[in-house]
Amino acid sequence: MQSSSPAGRAGRPRSAAADAAILAATRAALVDLGWSKLTLGDVATRAGVAKTTLYRRWSGKNELVVDAVAELFDELELPDRGSLAADIEGVVLQFAAILARPEARSGLMAVVAESTRDEVLRERIRTSIVERQKRLVLEGRARAQARGELPPEPDAAEAARTADLIFDMVAGAVVHRTLVSAETASGDWIRSLTRVLLWGLTSRPDEPGDG
Secondary structure, three states: OOOOOHHHOOOOOOOHHHHHHHHHHHHHHHHHHOOOOOOHHHHHHHHOOOHHHHHHHOOOHHHHHHHHHHHHHOOOOOOOOOOHHHHHHHHHHHHHHHHOOHHHHHHHHHHHHHHOOOHHHHHHHHHHHHHHHHHHHHHHHHHHHHHOOOOOOOOHHHHHHHHHHHHHHHHHHHHHHHHHOOOOOOHHHHHHHHHHHHHHHHOOOOOOOOO
């Protein structure tokens, strides 16, 4: 299926209010109907817009659901709790809470499954969700470096690889815990995850156990 970014389409000017209503209606439809029964016609009715309005913005259900779920993850904020460990625990709590929402859970799992057959959709997930949320890693690392909790990383390429790895470790662990294993991301589990992550970030190459 061919997907395309709504921002790149020609036509009438975008309406922020209409977009917000459509994405909210999509999430409501996910909860009420589930992925398999959700249609653009139902979303249009719920949002109070013409079906053609949706097709001017999104080419199909897949990319519409990606954007609806991505908007949920945009709610994530990195709290300033005074230490890197506390900051990580705070954002992981938020992330787990979002994944516990039925619309986030069903929508994310559905589009990830669909993306195994659709490279364009997979790229949309990367740009709309993954790349946008890496801001939290960059912000947290910069704050920790300013506090002296983490060393500076003068090599830009290595710093980018580290940021990618941190994101993959945190997001992968939380998604697996909550969506694949269907377990609760409890406070104890989040603290354990944070300890493991911080050990990797703060240990030196010449310390025992490295390599």
